[in-house]
Amino acid sequence: MLSKKIVYTFLTTIFLFVMNSCGVKYGFTGGSIPEGMKTVNIQYFENIAPLVYPTLSQNFTEALKERIRNQSRLSQVNQDGDANFEGFITEYTISPAAVEAGTDRAAMNRLTITVKVTYHNKINPKDDFEQPFTRFKEFAGNLQSAQEETLGKEIIQMLTEDIYNKAFANW
Template sequence: MKSLRIQALLLVLPLLLLSQSCGVYSFSGASIPANMKTITVLFFENSAPLVVPYLSQQFTEALKERIRNQSRLSIVRENGDGIFEGRITDYSIKPVAVGASERAEQTRLSITVSVKFTNTLNNDLSFEQPFTRYRDVRGGNITSQEATLVREITNELTEDVFNRAFANW
């Protein structure tokens, strides 16, 4: 009986110590400061030469969704402890491999987002930088796959932005 209590204590004690720590780490890998409670995500305008009408809304909402799902932060309209703002600066579809018949054998869809993150609690954690992701597709016509590719790239971009802001990657 005593041995069972000791084993239970040894199992519970590390969990108890982890839950009593400073509270800046989470299972998602994020290291959000304990005093950061709110975040503001401003609308990301699309200033790319090739404009996809739904991309600004899709990116902005995807970033909010990632923050909701991977952090304890509350999203507020303005004056958050952290503020994301920026714009979509590039959206391009270009051939990356041309075959013998001078037709594209592989096409690349690329999206670049310029992001400014302001940490109002600790300016040393603020940053401003572009993020680019792309997908290569066999063949020259990607229009049938474009919406799916945009969604996949958007997921990767929001992951990159989230990790840069909260996982110090």
């Protein structure tokens, strides 16, 4: 009688062999990187929104690089990658989300960031896209500097996840 450990090891080996032999490489992060894709180039995302948060461009660009570095096996290059990301931050707005009862003051406000992304996939050009991605977070009262930075990081995290999923998980 085979022990459970031997059966488990055998099944795991078979599973990994099957996954490795497919034309698309699957990871445990939910993404799929096309066979042959080895490099990615991420251009600086300039902030062209009317309201400018000084570090937003740098924070967003670095967060996208970090997301791809942490969730894929792709090497980052300065130009001509197998996958290329470029674009602009087109919206950074603070707007009222809910009015306080009996007044004209905002009880809740919303910070919204929109990024227009152009993605080129040299391995599978049919996966190319150009589209805006928008995310927001609501907050009470006036936006304080530390709160603005925290909300910005949370929104950037959501945006980079959306962009990664669109490019590599076809979501």
